[in-house]
Amino acid sequence: MVASVAVTRGMDRDSQAANGLPLAEHHLLAVLGEGPDTGIRPTDLAAASTLTKSGLTRAVDRLESAGLIERRECPSDGRGQLIALTAKGRQVLRRAAPEFFRAIARHFADHLTEPEIETITGVFERIAAAGRA
């Protein structure tokens, strides 16, 4: 718990310093950047992030006001929507990426050996998957 908070807080500071975005919101952009260009459903985005659905709604509100993402209608489900990066959002993400990876290194990866990283990656994926179930 202490370690995870230390990493999260350090990353959050760096993220804010780099592009003014809290870590959670930067992470949303990153997830969107890896997804299809058509966008991602809010529920899926919440599951891939650290937010609940309600938290996601507010975060999307903020990012939309900032012009970094947009809500599109979902063609296959009238209730739903698709969240997608705008051109500006894509640009912000690309610009911030190098510093973001450096921050990961500084706060986390640099403390680990190569085999430790492999072990931990597997463990974290298993736990995240279990949390989703």
Place this chain on the structure above:
Amino acid sequence: MVASVAVTRGMDRDSQAANGLPLAEHHLLAVLGEGPDTGIRPTDLAAASTLTKSGLTRAVDRLESAGLIERRECPSDGRGQLIALTAKGRQVLRRAAPEFFRAIARHFADHLTEPEIETITGVFERIAAAGRA
């Protein structure tokens, strides 16, 4: 990030269900339980927990109102104080401990093999120490 949030949220739910205390507050009791009976300085307690100094002040307020801990004057520093468990706090902690360990197993340890646990314990300790520096 996703994995750590999953574990933390799961543990928090279980902690609240078990003794009505949020995970962060239960954790404070646990840290106090492992420390000397004379108590721990707030600054040290904050460093050993997931809270900042200001967050710790409020958490201590709540736990003190609940009668689980008490603030004592610090003999060696007139500004400072010593936070210590009350008898009631010790009792609550002892009663909740078994379920707390089961929760750790359920949400975290059961997903890992024995060597993975050893690796991760070392890594987390290193990172927590780096965060303290």
Place this chain on the structure above:
DNA sequence: ACGAGTTAATTGTACCAGCAACTACCAGCC
């Protein structure tokens, strides 16, 4: 084709956390 039950997303509310500013106290130096 219609209704019951389910799921997607939002909103009202309450709470918790952090930052920055503040007060009180300590320590070291002249």
Place this chain on the structure above:
DNA sequence: GGCTGGTAGTTGCTGGTACAATTAACTCGT
């Protein structure tokens, strides 16, 4: 001894998050 710089803990304030209840739309059985 008194002054200067630093440390311990608290408080005003703001913002973010979750929970629970709500609205709208989908799905399946008949």
